[in-house]
Amino acid sequence: MIRGLFRLIGLLLLAGAFIFLVYDGARSIADQTLRLTRLGDFWNDIHQASQRAFQIRLEETSAFLWDHVAKVVLNQPACVVLGVVGIVLLVLFRPPKPLIGYGRD
Numbered sequence: 001m002i003r004g005l006f007r008l009i010g011l012l013l014l015a016g017a018f019i020f021l022v023y024d025g026a027r028s029i030a031d032q033t034l035r036l037t038r039l040g041d042f043w044n045d046i047h048q049a050s051q052r053a054f055q056i057r058l059e060e061t062s063a064f065l066w067d068h069v070a071k072v073v074l075n076q077p078a079c080v081v082l083g084v085v086g087i088v089l090l091v092l093f094r095p096p097k098p099l100i101g102y103g104r105d
Contacts, residue, residue, distance in 0.1 A: 036078075
């Protein structure tokens with residue numbers, strides 16, 4: 001049950017990555033220059049207050065995490081981040097391989 005839920009989330013993240021890839025590709029063709037949507041910009045457009053609250057909470061916990069982990073992730077293209085997280089979820093929660101030579105009676 002939980003495995004299926006995480007696989008569904010992984011597939012949805014991969015679909016989102018594909019949507020961002022198409023969107024960025026269309027913008028790049030229209031502008032005749034490479035244009036990529038950063039994850040931080042997308043999150044800021046969706047809900048700016050939650051990003052700021054996340055930053056404050058993470059800086060209270062550890063300033064190192066905000067400066068060296070979260071900022072790096074938020075500055076990456078959204079299609080790459082969503083695609084990598086989606087693939088990781090799909091690989092981690094894939095169904096187990098069937099045992100060879102054993103009956104499932």
